[in-house]
Amino acid sequence: MPHHVRKPLVRTAVAVACALVAGCGATAEPDAKPAGRDASKPAASPSVRPVRPVTPVTPSAGAPLAGRTIVIDPGHNPGNFRHTAEINQKVDIGTNRKECDTTGTATADDYTEAAFTLDVSHRLRDLLKAQGATVVLTHDADRPYGPCIDERARIGNEAKADAVVSVHADGSAAGNRGFHVILPARVQSGAADTAPILAPSRTLGERIAAHFARATGTSPANYIGSGTGLDIxxxxxxxxxxxxxxVFLECGNMRDPKDAALLANAAWRQKAAHGIAEGIGTYLKG
Incomplete structure (x- = not known):
């Protein structure tokens, strides 16, 4: 779940081709919580579920993503809950100042968002490397906490990434289901100027939304994005x-029992990684 407080005036949805894709049927930062989400998320300790071991990857024939750089940003950090003073320090986000990071949310049985995002990010990294891409992770649980949200942005900028995806899971109320992709709004304030990235980020988000729906069999969120799966x-x-x-991708709602069961399932997480990889690939290949 990204680190934010939602501003209702900027919850603008954009059209997406997801409705035309087979399989978009019903489901079978630091950024603080937005209004309407579960404000009582637990600051749980990391789940006992192990992160999937990373295995060597051999680029596939043709390496369609050779020469491309992709940054994957696993939301939160398993160690954040032990460093609340540090992650509560505020940093400049262009429009105002916000906390460095948050602990993220968790399922009812304490499968943490940080564990989920790292696992999906590892799977996604493997798939992209197999296509020849250079992949950079903003962190790999190799630091005590963070990185802070401004540093996460800098990592993508300094890598001159062709695409950046921040992987998250939401912490909304039970009954709120489905995924959504968060796109940048037009912001020109202080260090922030999103004008040059608005169009390509929208295209990236649309491609990921369509392929994620098809790969996982899940639907766009029924509570954000007006059914399109896209939110600005x-x-x-x-x-x-x-x-x-x-873009940010909220893969599902950890506080809904049905979504939580999917997010905690390793086979489903592999499908999620495939969907994200396919979306990125079609975006980069035009």
Missing amino acids: RDDLGGLNLSTVPK
Whole structure:
């Protein structure tokens, strides 16, 4: 779940081709919580579910993504809950100042968002490397906490990434189901100027939404994005400070029992990674 407080005036949805894609049927930062989400998320300790071991990857024949750089941003950090003072320090996000990071949310049985995002990010990294891409992770649980949201944006900028995807899961109320992709709003304030990345970020988000729906069999969120699976935000530092195409993906709602069962399932997480990889690939290949 990204680190944010939602601003209702910027919850603008955009059209997406997802409705035309087979399989978009019903489901079978630091950024603080937006209004309407579960404000009582637990600051749980990391889940006992192990992160999937990373295995060597051999680029496939043709390497269709050779020469491309992709940054994957696993939301939150398993160690954040032990460093609340540090992650509560505020940083500049262009439009205002917000906390460095948050702990993220968790399922009812304490499968944490940080564990989920890292697992999906590892799977996604493997798939993209197999296609020849250069892949950079903003972190790999190799630091005590963070990185802060402004540093996460800098990592993508300094890598001159062709695409950046920040992987998250939401913490909304039970009954709120489905995924959504967060796109940058037009922001020109202080260090933030999103004008150059608006169009490519929208295209990246649309491609990921369509392929994620098809790969996972899940639907766009029934509570955000007016059914399109796309939402525009101006309160996320990771988007405001980006100079390269970037989106956030909320893969599902960890506080809904049915979504939580999917998110905790390793086979489903592999499908999620495939959907994201396919969306990125079609975006980069035009």
